[in-house]
Amino acid sequence: MSNCVVMLKAELVTLSFVHTIGSILPNDGNNIICRWLLNHDQVWFRSDAMCPIGAKASRSVSYRRLFDQRALMLSDPIDVAMISRSLPPYRVYVHRRIVEGIPQINLHSLVTHALHRWNCPPPDEIRPMEFGDEGPDRNKITLGTLLRDWQRAGRIIDWIGKSNIRAVIVEGYFDLARLRILHWCHRTGLPCFLTGDSNIRGDTAGFPKSWLKRIVVSRVVSWVQGVMPCGTLGEAYFLKYGADPKRVFYYSREPDCEMIQQLPLDVIARTQKEFGLHNDRRRIVYCGRLVPIKRVDLAIDAFAAIARDRPQWDLVVIGDGQCEDELKKRVPSDLHDRVIWTGFIADPQQIAAIYRASDILVLPSDFEPWALVVLEAAAAEMAIISSYAVAAAAEVVREGVNGGIFDVGDLDGLIQRMQTVTQDDRIDDMKAASAQLLNDWRTRADPVEALREALKTVGVLGPEDPDLHPVAS
Known part of the structure; x- marks a missing residue:
């Protein structure tokens, strides 16, 4: 443990030095320093989510987040939130697999609308939380539903800010609540991934709907650090709207x-x-x-x-x-x-x-x-x-x-x-x-492995501990 303390103290000195130099140099120079720090001997901290850095306040927040991430890597599990509209049995099953398969994280299953629609209540191990029911007009878009969605997103954002969440995975983007959360993550630099069951073969809307959809979906895709489609047709859909092919992780919706x-x-x-x-x-x-x-x-x-x-x-x-x-x-x-x-x-x-x-x-x-x-x-x-x-x-x-x-x-x-x-x-x-x-x-599109690899790309997970994943002899 003493070695960990020494490492963290050394990193604090390094961060203080970078912050001092960064306050003198223009933004471009500061970006270079940030990227050097993220890559030098710390390949798991190469996320662009913390760069570029603008004002001094943003630099301070980003450096603190980097320090907090390194501290968490050396001690407690990291808190990750998965946000979805509801928790049907298949989603509960996948979340349980994640809890079992990635012990380095604490998974929080946040629900924007309905938690108790099914007979079996979700287990405590996935940390389920509900942020509002669907309301009587759940299948209609009205001023009332839009207002409720905006408010429930605000409650989720407030909870995330108070809970030391290090990454967010949002399942879908078809309501105002999830759109607001996606944009907030982008604006604050919190690593965020988008998963969903979009399918290129259903993307057949004509003008002007197709024009509006391209504007909205392309913007949403640009807000996230990666996409996690169910399969190849979902991948084709997100690539059409500007996803980075190197940041596509197959996250199959699978039954028990x-x-x-x-x-x-x-x-x-x-x-x-x-x-x-x-x-x-x-x-x-x-x-x-x-x-x-x-x-x-x-x-x-x-x-x-x-x-x-x-x-x-x-x-x-x-x-x-x-x-x-x-x-x-x-x-x-x-x-x-x-x-x-x-x-x-x-x-x-x-x-x-x-x-x-x-x-x-x-x-x-x-x-x-x-x-x-x-x-x-x-x-x-x-x-x-x-x-x-x-x-x-x-x-x-x-x-x-x-x-x-x-x-x-x-x-x-x-x-x-x-x-x-x-x-x-x-x-x-x-x-x-x-x-x-x-x-x-299932070997190609294991959702547990997809999440693990996605979190590595933004520095939330570091090199795997061989004691947690032993290699078969």
Whole structure:
């Protein structure tokens, strides 16, 4: 410990010297000194977040932040905030993985809107905090919602300022609260990263919306030290709006794959009994909201087209929504007993049990920014049939290997792939292939590693301690 004290005292002397010289030199000269200090023998402090430095007050704050970072590297865990609109189960799972995988940080899960929408409350280990409910008009943009968003951002900013937060990760930018936080981080020099499920295949707006979007999104991207997209289509989206290719970190939204794969057999059996899923039947599953953009009508029509040739197959529809009555009427009368409607299911284990008892996931959506259900299905070793607009399918679905991808709205293309994937001599091989494709993707896009590497680029994390991450012999 005495060596640490000596190092810190030496650094204080160095910082005092730099501050004295910096007060004499013009800004450009001061930038040179700052950059030299950040790189000389301290490669993990090469962040541009603290440079360039303007007024004397800014220099003092920046130097103090540099000193505080070095002190924290030598003692306590570093506080990092992840800010999102809500905490659904998949996000809780990823945050728990981060807490376990990066012990050098204290993760704080801050929620701008809804914390308790799901049955399972978030665990204390991710330090959840809520900064206001969604309000009665949560799906509308009104003066009331804008004012509430502005105020909740102010409360979060105030909390960050009092809590010694060293880096912020903001999940999405589609409300005023998160936009204000992103801009505040940029203005104050607090390292900030942007993650989200943006998808280049959905970026089809025409003028003038496309013009306005380019102005806003490009500005947001310029405010952050890096972007953390879910996958390749998200990367393409952020690169279009000016992201630095060297500061892109794949931060995949992923389900609790271990829960799905290790689900007890008695849970699967109980769920099958509850929903009438017999062991001697094969099943195609749709899981999601019953709304127009999901195009469940295509799934029903395609199933009706192959049903006579595939008498051992059923269609299971998980979810509810505004189109439910109209979709039920769409099912031909002779197929009513072969299309099973479960309604909305809140228990993730029950959904996983249906996956495990089934064979194919179908997702015919006109657009899906990501689609967590695709990774859930792959974890359950299901074959997958998806539209071209589904971002997650671009990562874990390969035509003819573990399913197929058809053009948006193409009923004939969907029918063709259903006919192919449901063949008796192909279905089991395709199901098995999904597990390997998912494992490959999770290796490439581990959100824990993405966050670790991002924090290194801004000096929040330094060289790894081999005792925390031992190398296998």
